[in-house]
Amino acid sequence: MHLTALRPHRLAAAVVALVLPLAGCSSSHHTTSSAGTPSPAASAPLPSPASGEPSPSASASFDLSAWPTAPINVDEPGFPRGYSYGVLKRHYTGTGFIDALTRQWHISLGARKKLDPSSKDQMPAVWHAAGTTHPSSGTELWVAGVWNLAGDLEYLTCGATVKAPGRAAFLRACARFDHPGSDPAASVRWLDSVTGPVDRKYRKDHLTVDSPLYRAGPAAAYLLEYGGGSTPATYELTFFGLKT
Numbered sequence: 411m412h413l414t415a416l417r418p419h420r421l422a423a424a425v426v427a428l429v430l431p432l433a434g435c436s437s438s439h440h441t442t443s444s445a446g447t448p449s450p451a452a453s454a455p456l457p458s459p460a461s462g463e464p465s466p467s468a469s470a471s472f473d474l475s476a477w478p479t480a481p482i483n484v485d486e487p488g489f490p491r492g493y494s495y496g497v498l499k500r501h502y503t504g505t506g507f508i509d510a511l512t513r514q515w516h517i518s519l520g521a522r523k524k525l526d527p528s529s530k531d532q533m534p535a536v537w538h539a540a541g542t543t544h545p546s547s548g549t550e551l552w553v554a555g556v557w558n559l560a561g562d563l564e565y566l567t568c569g570a571t572v573k574a575p576g577r578a579a580f581l582r583a584c585a586r587f588d589h590p591g592s593d594p595a596a597s598v599r600w601l602d603s604v605t606g607p608v609d610r611k612y613r614k615d616h617l618t619v620d621s622p623l624y625r626a627g628p629a630a631a632y633l634l635e636y637g638g639g640s641t642p643a644t645y646e647l648t649f650f651g652l653k654t
Contacts, residue, residue, distance in 0.1 A: 456578040459512040481608045497562035498651040499590045504563035549574035565650045572643040591627015600624040
């Protein structure tokens with residue numbers, strides 16, 4: 411699957427428009443929002459294409475080794491504009507972890523829905539499922555997954571409004587994603603190390619901010635912070651399969 415300016419997380423908003431207000435992701439769309447970007451978990455997580463980004467192209471592929479090593483906003487030179495990703499592992503569904511996470515946080519994951527982007531999007535059809543909970547008025551926690559049509563997990567995202575009760579613990583629980591080749595303890599340490607720098611840059615620039623990339627086995631992850639206008643400051647933690 412290809413992401414060209416459509417980051418795995420952006421997929422959510424795009425897919426959201428295709429089906430209902432979901433809020434998570436589908437083949438790869440980044441919720442780059444500075445103002446007016448719908449909450450990825452408004453109904454069921456999916457990311458949305460950032461304004462002004464080029465359409466995905468099957469010929470463009472970003473080199474993940476060139477991913478910035480410091481938090482970066484989407485308007486800066488060096489922002490990852492395109493890359494490919496695949497499944498975390500063939501025949502791996504991730505449902506055991508996702509089911510346990512959603513039970514622990516009282517999130518009801520909806521039934522999988524088939525997302526079939528139009529041909530101009532150059533993205534294959536996928537399965538998507540997501541669920542949201544509201545730990546307090548005006549706050550959200552959500553989980554969303556994307557699978558290829560064979561049922562292999564491609565993408566897992568967890569989102570939380572910054573002021574949501576339990577937000578830090580929820581994101582750490584998500585960071586413990588035990589996919590093949592994972593190191594949950596190292597993943598949590600990475601999350602803790604990037605949260606402060608991402609937040610400081612977001613507060614300084616008031617623009618969507620991406621963290622440096624974390625890699626473990628067949629997967630990579632990044633933390634995003636966005637918000638603006640009527641959208642409260644929000645974190646999204648995303649894991650996606652590396653292209654093999």
